[in-house]
Amino acid sequence: MLRAVSRGRTRLPCVRAALRRVCLSVSPQSGLADEQLHVRVRGLSAGAPVTLRAVAADEDGCLYDSCAHYEADSGGAVDLRRDAAVGGDYTGVLPMGLLWSLSPAVMERPYHRLEKKGVHKSPQQVEVLLHEGHRDPKALPGPPLAKARLQRQFVAPGVRRIRLREGAVRGSLFLPPGVDSFPGVIDMFGDEGGLVEYRSSLLASRGIASLALPYFAFEDLPPAMTEFHLEYFEEAVNFLSRHPKIRGSGVGVIGTGKGADLALSMITYLPQVVAAVSISGCCANTAAPLNYKDFTIPALSYNMSRVRISEAAVFDVSEALDDPLDPANSRCLIPVEKAQGSFMFIVGEDDRNWKSSVYAKAAVSRLQENGKNNYDLLSYPGAGHRIDPPCSPFCPVAVDRVLGVPILGGGELKAHCQAQEDSWQKIQDFFHEHLK
Incomplete structure (x- = not known):
């Protein structure tokens, strides 16, 4: 019963x-x-x-x-x-x-x-x-x-993924389906290191060949960001621009965080790069010195005494990076006015990781002062640091791989995710326009 x-x-x-x-x-x-x-x-x-x-x-x-x-x-x-x-x-x-x-x-x-x-x-x-x-x-x-x-x-039917060990270059090349040639893009992320593929696979699913390019903490690449050599990124650019499935005489690059200032350096110094998307980046070289041929761009320093820690043990590092606009740091600035290609800057106005909105406006001002109008600036009120492809979960605080502690990224759910939706289509349109 x-x-x-x-x-x-x-x-x-x-x-x-x-x-x-x-x-x-x-x-x-x-x-x-x-x-x-x-x-x-x-x-x-x-x-x-x-x-x-x-x-x-x-x-x-x-x-x-x-x-x-x-x-x-x-x-x-x-x-x-x-x-x-x-x-x-x-x-x-x-x-x-x-x-x-x-x-x-x-x-x-x-x-x-x-x-x-x-x-x-x-x-x-x-x-x-x-x-x-x-x-x-x-x-x-x-x-x-x-x-x-x-x-x-994350991979549309017919998209091919090719693991790359070409000279010093490592990564994954995603090719759209079909017999045609496609615009080609190099895709990089920030200080998490390793191989990050989800944006490249989605770009290829939307008709843009994309090379997900790690630059440290992967296979035989350097384990940490101690110094950068632009020759490594140049080798990746040469590989992609010569690939038989890549159309046109130039390639694009997209980067988030540290990957964004690398993207700016690539379009500035490598003539094969004709379009660059900087997401939540800095207008100066950060993290480690950047070497190329006979010169070096020093890196902006971090002052950890300016880090604030909340009662919930969340780290606010928004003031830690030295001011790139301070004349004392002028050697760290990337001379974007020398670039012959086109820029797209994407920033959240509530980025609490660093002041990416200020940095993007500084880069735009530098272009304007040199008579350039080769840029688009997408600045989103209420958006935080990590602006990913649409439908990605909003993560206002995330554990940093290098520091191992939760870092405040900022933003508000609706505004941030709407920024992801709006910018994603504009990124694709930008590359299709400039990589003909």
Whole structure:
């Protein structure tokens, strides 16, 4: 008798779901990771409070989740493209809010970024679940009324990934499908080091051949940023520009953080580079001296005494870098006015990693003072430091690989993620325009 009652209770949520014919749909169920989702619920009672959750895991098995509270309309439906979240991890009409707000689950270490590493191995799996009532984001959610699984692909069908060991150059070349030739781009990130492929794979999925280029902490490359030699990056440029699948006589480069000031140095000194996108970068050489032929650009110094630490042990390093506009640091500045190519500067006005908005405006002023108009400046209010391809989770604080501590990146969820969406298409348009 007791066992029969127990079994009946465990079946009740499923019975209720069946009687109401609750349906949770997410489309596309399988699509590129930069595509918008459409999440809808039907079959609820009018005005019913519900919680939608998203759950994903990285390659190490660490869990990330998000949740938002909604109320069904008079027809018993919820549509994330139309309806506002009334609580949870975000509020307002944010169709992609469940993906934008994915963060480490309660039992996981905080301040880690959900970042796809093995882009060619498998898609990112995400489960979306529907629960009755407005559930506390930190509480156990209980059994779902409905659920849906989706796959976020980082490599479109037909895209080829070629692991590169060409002379001193290491990395991965992603080629779009088809028999045509394509614009070619070198893609670099910041002080996390290693091989970062997800932006290159998505660029190739959108018709731009991309070489994901590591420059330290990978295979036989230097283990740390002690000095840079522009000849290494020149060798990568020569390889890409000579590749039979690359069209035109020049290539582009895109970089984030330290990769951004390397991008500026490449377009300044390497004539084969004709287009450069700097994301959250500096107008001066940073981290380590940059050597090329018979000259060296010294690096701006960091003063760790200017670092502030919050009560939550989050490090604010926004004032740590020496001022590149101080005349004493003029030798560190990258002479971008010498470049013959075109620039795109992308910055968040709430970047708390460093003052990338100030640095971009300084580079633009330097171009203007020399009669140049070869630039676009995309400056986003409310956006923080790491401006990634769209649908990437917002991570205002992230553990730094070098320092091993959580670093404040700044930004606000909606503004930051909208900046990611807006800049992504403009990046593609920029390269298609200048790499003809």
